Amino acid sequence: MSRIELKDINKYYGKNHVLKDINLVIEDGEFMTLLGPSGCGKTTTLRVIAGLEKPQEGYMYMGGKEVVNAPEKFYEDPGKRNLNLVFQSYALWPHMTVFDNVAFGLEVAKVPKTQIKEKVINALKRMRIEQFVDRYPSELSGGQQQRVAIARAIVSEPEVLLLDEPLSNLDAKLRIEMRSEIKRLHQELGTTIIYVTHDQTEALTMSTRIAIFFEGNLEQVAPPMELYQNPVSLRVADFVGNPKVNFIPGTVQMEKGIMKADSVLGHMEFGENLWTEEAPQSGKFEAILGVRPELVEISRNTIEGGIEAQVYSVMPAGSETTVYLQVGNERILAKQNGLKQYNPDENVWLKIDPDRINVFNKESGRLVKLAVMDTD
Numbered sequence: 144m145s146r147i148e149l150k151d152i153n154k155y156y157g158k159n160h161v162l163k164d165i166n167l168v169i170e171d172g173e174f175m176t177l178l179g180p181s182g183c184g185k186t187t188t189l190r191v192i193a194g195l196e197k198p199q200e201g202y203m204y205m206g207g208k209e210v211v212n213a214p215e216k217f218y219e220d221p222g223k224r225n226l227n228l229v230f231q232s233y234a235l236w237p238h239m240t241v242f243d244n245v246a247f248g249l250e251v252a253k254v255p256k257t258q259i260k261e262k263v264i265n266a267l268k269r270m271r272i273e274q275f276v277d278r279y280p281s282e283l284s285g286g287q288q289q290r291v292a293i294a295r296a297i298v299s300e301p302e303v304l305l306l307d308e309p310l311s312n313l314d315a316k317l318r319i320e321m322r323s324e325i326k327r328l329h330q331e332l333g334t335t336i337i338y339v340t341h342d343q344t345e346a347l348t349m350s351t352r353i354a355i356f357f358e359g360n361l362e363q364v365a366p367p368m369e370l371y372q373n374p375v376s377l378r379v380a381d382f383v384g385n386p387k388v389n390f391i392p393g394t395v396q397m398e399k400g401i402m403k404a405d406s407v408l409g410h411m412e413f414g415e416n417l418w419t420e421e422a423p424q425s426g427k428f429e430a431i432l433g434v435r436p437e438l439v440e441i442s443r444n445t446i447e448g449g450i451e452a453q454v455y456s457v458m459p460a461g462s463e464t465t466v467y468l469q470v471g472n473e474r475i476l477a478k479q480n481g482l483k484q485y486n487p488d489e490n491v492w493l494k495i496d497p498d499r500i501n502v503f504n505k506e507s508g509r510l511v512k513l514a515v516m517d518t519d
Contacts, residue, residue, distance in 0.1 A: 145206055145225075145302035145335040146171045147192060152201035152211075154187055161187050162198065163359040169337060171206075174329050176338045176346040179356035180382070185339050186307055188356070192337060193228050193305055194221030206302070226303035227296040231311055233288040235280040235295075241267070242276045245295045252299070266298040269328060286317040290324070297332065306338045310345065318342075322349055343383045347371060355379055372435075372516055373501065377508040380433050380501065386465055388433050388501075389475050395430040395502060395511075397423055402512060404502060406432055407471040408450055411497040413512050421504060422511040430511070433501035439477035440494040441466060441485075449492040454485040468493065 147169040154162035162184050169175045177185035190196040191203070194210070197218050203211035210219035235244050242263055249259045267273040270290040280288055289309060296304055306325070310318045326349050329336050340346055346353045347367045354364045363375045374380040380388050393406030402413040402422070442449070455467040455474060464483040468475045470493070477493070485491065502512035 146204075147303065147335070147337075148202075148204040149188070149191070150202040150204070152188075152191060152198045152203065152213075154184075154191065154196060154198045161359050162191070165201070165361050167354055167361060167364065169335060172333050172335055174326075174336045174338065174349060174351045176340060176350040176353045177356065178340060178343060178346040178353050178383075179362075180341055182358075183356040184359040185341075185354075185356045189228075189305055189307055189337060189339050192303075193226060194219065194224055195228075224303070225301055226305060227299065227301040228305040228307065229292050229296045229309050231308045233280070233285075233292045233312075235288060235291055237280050240277050240279055241272070241283075241291050244280070244291055245298050248295065248299055262298050262300075263294075266294040269297065269331065270294045270324065284317075285313055286321060289313065289321060293325070293328070297328070297334070301334065303335045303337065306336065308339055308341070310340075311342075318345075325349060344385060347383070355382070369516070372499075372514050373510065374433075375510050377431060377433075377503050380503070384435060386436050386476055386478060388435055389439070391432040391434060391473055391475070392505070393430050393432050393502075394427060396427045397425045402502070404430060404432065407473045408432065408434075408495060409448075411500070413497065413502070417498070417513045417515070419510050419513060421507065421509040423504075429505040431503045431505050433503060434475070434495055435499075436465065436476045436478035438495055438499050439468075439475060441468075441477055441479065441483075442492045442494065443489075444492065446492040446494050449494050452491055452493050454487055454489045454491060456487065457483070457485050459483065 149165050149167045152162055152165040177188055179185050187196060191198055198213050200213050205224060210224060245263045245266055246259050249262060264273060267276060270293055272287055272290045275283060275287060310321050322345060350367055352364060352366055353370050355362045357378055363370060363379050371383055374383060391406050393404050396403045400415050404411045450470060452468040452470045455469050458465045459482050464479045466477045466485060468477060498515040501510060501514050504511050
């Protein structure tokens with residue numbers, strides 16, 4: 144069992160408080176991604192799990208066993224945690240062949256040679272690089288070297304695999320290919336994977352759950368589509384999604400169990416079944432409406448109850464087209480599948496499903512109205 148629990152973890156570098164009361168549970172067999180901008184604490188959290196950093200406060204458990212007890216200054220040795228770490232740099236031995244690089248840890252552990260050969264070849268086959276078994280790292284591409292690094296990490300069959308921005312040194316095409324390989328590997332092995340990245344596309348496409356960090360705080364933990372469709376705060380909404388979410392200022396009135404919102408999108412009403420605990424029971428407050436670009440439908444024909452707009456600019460990109468639209472004094476971005484063409488300043492009509500809009504309290508930045516989740 145490799146369930147991991149971090150409880151009240153605090154980490155300081157001098158006076159710099161880099162992890163602030165982190166409470167996180169990673170279930171056995173999960174693919175958990177730690178996501179956030181540079182300097183947010185995600186890599187430090189990974190290093191705490193690995194045993195490479197010692198938090199000054201808090202506890203950590205792996206498979207029900209205590210491995211960190213900061214008040215008593217107990218820290219289980221990294222080598223006893225049954226995990227392996229893949230770094231951003233490949234860290235391969237340049238004078239060793241692919242086989243020897245992957246076999247090195249098993250040899251140190253004095254695994255019998257016949258088992259070493261079997262395990263190494265199996266790991267290389269899983270990463271689809273068995274044909275490079277006798278090559279040296281200098282004879283491999285960046286993507287092939289990263290596959291060797293992952294093969295070396297999985298060959299000892301660890302309960303937990305830690306990946307620290309492993310794809311950041313690869314070009315865009317290779318990153319997409321390696322995402323697929325790592326996701327397939329997780330499905331085949333069932334190993335608990337903890338993956339660190341600042342790339343929200345990687346997080347959304349690979350994870351079973353995402354933990355998003357800002358300034359040492361754990362902001363939200365949720366499955367990818369829940370995080371995308373119902374971010375708990377403005378900064379989560381702003382960080383996750385490409386192209387970015389539209390933020391539209393408005394005013395909200397809470398009245399007799401109904402939330403009424405007014406903005407350049409017109410007047411909208413939302414039932415209480417979509418409210419969050421952050422929503423006030425009554426009164427008026429300034430709000431920000433969050434509208435994902437793919438939710439903005441564009442028509443050249445008049446739409447009853449629609450929103451009149453003017454085309455500001457059009458950017459076709461083959462598989463999709465992004466369109467900037469002017470609505471009153473606000474500029475709104477729409478994303479449409481396929482190639483679309485509109486003329487600058489052309490009048491169009493927009494349709495936006497109010498049930499799929501997020502509403503945030505402008506002052507607190509917190510989500511007060513959920514979007515209906517897309518179940519397709």
